[in-house]
Amino acid sequence: MSPAELFAQPFIQRALIAAFFTGLAAPAVGTYLVQRRLSLMGDGLGHVAVTGVALGLLTHTSPTWTAVVVAVFGAAVIELIRERGSANGDVALALLFYGGLAGGVLLTGIGGESATHLQEYLFGSILTIDVTDVIITMVLAAVVIALGVGLAPQLFAVSQDQEFAKVSGLRVRGYNLLVAVLAAVSVTVAMRTVGLLLVSALMVVPVATSQQVARSFRTTLGGAMALGTFASLGGLVISIFASYKATVAPGATIVVLALACFAITWPIGSLLRRRRRLAEPFPVDPVAPVLHEECENTHDHQHGPDCGHLAVEHGDHVDYVHDGHRHAVHVDKAGARHYDEH
Template structure:
């Protein structure tokens, strides 16, 4: 245990934790807008394309982070333009791009004479390889993503919610769509060092899926996702750093931890939604004939244990599949 604490104090570990915190906040922030426009897999696509960027960095000897940013942004803009143009073969075109990106990356890494394990640190994350300059770049880029996602949330919400409406409201739709694509590309490369390119999309989507189990407004969904994200990323990082015989890439533990949060939140969400539906007011309609029950073994009241549902000017109690309404001394079947 003391070994573990010592490990946490080491500079490379602290760099990794810092990177994980920023990544964990930024990825779900942009991920919320992707989920909102039902493009949950876009992050995955950009990640695949970014593999080529990393490989180009390895080939040319420049920092892979920057080549990945450039290639990912180009890929994201191309994906967005394909989406805007076409309905017909949009997803096929996207698939071509994704696999092209991944295959291209593997090919170029081979040409560069780099081993597969070097590429793998980018695919699934690696804590030990994060340099000081990597952390600074990660923090700056993540901060930009967070500020834009929160600051422009009214505009981004409107564009992602209803494009046509936003256009008639005078918003420059193409600008905002490309902005979302670019931000997604930036967060993919930001998360590359901690979660890795192939798993980054999970950090963008899973916290959002988790938080929307429990929320019903957009703001709380966004906020909760940005809270769950760093919990998962830092937690997963600490698990992966725990000294055992086996070495696991942090990407795997981060994503599995995020999924564990989802698995916990899911049944709670199902329960909450069922309760909410149960308590929805019954519609008020013209009085239809109802039965009068004189004798009732039970007094309905505030804490009687039966679900109370508003019904116009009174309350119906759900009792064994019936709707009981207090009417003076007796109960009416509504």
């Protein structure tokens, strides 16, 4: 089958639509999770959702819906444990996560389903997605994106500083619950694309990539959504082409592609951060005069914007930093020129 024929197939088109919506929605929520330093929450919800899928298989109802219900319930419990802020919070979360995974495997066995059926959800099976599931994915993803982007100012404030948000009159508990529920919903949305065990990657890795180069929250959010879409569509297309030669799982390809993006941007990000740190202006005390020593003008060149030495702002002048010195040009009253060592 030629590539053109392949992409004309309805099942490929359904997969592309699902990948597009998943890639857009998952990082929209993931950004808030990373902001709260809860990057692994998506992973935990993925584990809990396994029980939901197994319940669906056992009762012969749509596993997507049962997964949504169980994951939302799990998210509420996690949020409750987190809010109480007890020292054993992370142990309680671990119990919940492994309980979810074990419960799922157990229920699948009881229901007489083979493990391969569950595996579709664990590792994703985007190419077998049917029309109903595509529509559910689209609707849920649209809800997640609308709330995640539309309520961005409020969610940003609550995730940034809960106490301030509370004194601003925001219903902090409600917004916390909303983020948890949105995370649960996007986990189930992404479950068919990358699978429950890799869900968190699509929520977190694009954010980690985007924040390497971004300076503001908005660019981080926008960049993460763009990168998530690129990774999930790109990974899907790569896996389709690669399938001529070998068995390539789309879910894993998507995650590997997202990680590759991170691997490329990380050195750029650390270089940018290093340069920004070096160019940080030196502090000036408004009361006390700046201490300095005069030093001989023994340089082989005059310091200036083009001399190649690091120029750092220092109050009303510029210090040139080289070999552990901070030199500022100083012209005294007689017109003679020397350097001040600051």
